[in-house]
Amino acid sequence: MSGAQGAAAVNYEDRYFVVPDGLRLHYRDYGGGTVGQPPILCLHGLTRNARDFTDFAERYSPRFRVLALDFRGRADSDYDPHPERYLPLNYAGDVIDLLDELEVRQAIFVGTSLGGLVTMVVAATAPHRIAAAIINDVGPDVDPGGIERILSYVGKDVRFGSWDEAADTIASNYGAAFDRYTHEDWVKMARRNCREENGQIRFDYDMAIAEPFKAAGPAPEVDLWPLFAALGQKPLLVVRGERSDLLTAATASKMQIVAPEMTLATVPGVGHAPELNEPEAVRAIDAFLDSLRR
Numbered sequence: 001m002s003g004a005q006g007a008a009a010v011n012y013e014d015r016y017f018v019v020p021d022g023l024r025l026h027y028r029d030y031g032g033g034t035v036g037q038p039p040i041l042c043l044h045g046l047t048r049n050a051r052d053f054t055d056f057a058e059r060y061s062p063r064f065r066v067l068a069l070d071f072r073g074r075a076d077s078d079y080d081p082h083p084e085r086y087l088p089l090n091y092a093g094d095v096i097d098l099l100d101e102l103e104v105r106q107a108i109f110v111g112t113s114l115g116g117l118v119t120m121v122v123a124a125t126a127p128h129r130i131a132a133a134i135i136n137d138v139g140p141d142v143d144p145g146g147i148e149r150i151l152s153y154v155g156k157d158v159r160f161g162s163w164d165e166a167a168d169t170i171a172s173n174y175g176a177a178f179d180r181y182t183h184e185d186w187v188k189m190a191r192r193n194c195r196e197e198n199g200q201i202r203f204d205y206d207m208a209i210a211e212p213f214k215a216a217g218p219a220p221e222v223d224l225w226p227l228f229a230a231l232g233q234k235p236l237l238v239v240r241g242e243r244s245d246l247l248t249a250a251t252a253s254k255m256q257i258v259a260p261e262m263t264l265a266t267v268p269g270v271g272h273a274p275e276l277n278e279p280e281a282v283r284a285i286d287a288f289l290d291s292l293r294r
Contacts, residue, residue, distance in 0.1 A: 039066065041099075042111075113136065180270065265283075
């Protein structure tokens with residue numbers, strides 16, 4: 001099956017695979033690239049899904065094959081009957097299973113927020129599967145204020161009567177950190193993050209994904225720096241929102257010390273997380289991808 005979103009028509013295949021614990025997971029496959037070239041593998045944030053990367057895929061396919069996965073419990077992937085399995089280590093296992101299913105030896109990982117943490121897990125457990133990585137607005141230290149903001153809305157099964165109402169709620173969830181956004185931008189985000197069901201609009205994820213996240217507390221005592229150090233051995237671009245309440249400027253500076261070859265791009269006027277279609281992000285990503293081909 002093929003589909004298209006956005007201003008330009010982009011063909012992709014909706015595909016599925018089954019992971020060892022029996023869940024059927026969905027991914028979009030935007031064909032492209034050349035033989036032997038690693039595809040781009042896109043991994044979304046906690047409450048998001050593969051639709052977040054529609055614009056990104058339009059921009060970089062068919063130059064690259066672009067794969068966009070729905071983590072378990074999101075959008076068109078199965079919900080996990082055991083919510084305690086909604087953990088980065090299990091998401092990382094699903095990612096490896098997808099690469100194995102496609103017989104893809106290595107990929108260029110693009111991870112937003114949770115997707116970036118999953119990329120760090122893969123870097124520590126299966127580093128040979130990562131050709132390069134783009135991490136969007138997350139690091140080994142996450143600011144407690146950002147976590148508390150996310151905890152304030154994740155897992156709440158609210159229903160909306162219109163897309164305008166959904167957009168207003170999402171805008172309030174993200175605070176005033178996006179001064180570039182118009183109401184229409186928030187409507188577009190709502191259409192990516194939500195689905196229509198029985199005449200109402202609701203968030204397109206299993207509310208149970210919040211259970212392990214909330215159980216861990218606002219500042220879990222887990223040292224992620226060794227995982228990031230492993231990722232720092234790869235070609236690495238980190239994109240940070242200037243107003244991010246999750247990835248602070250101080251943490252980004254420390255990341256550059258741990259990974260001296262890392263490139264850092266800051267997107268002004270944007271909080272957590274950049275959509276990767278901002279001019280500053282596009283320039284940084286273009287240059288990074290070009291550098292991999294030299």
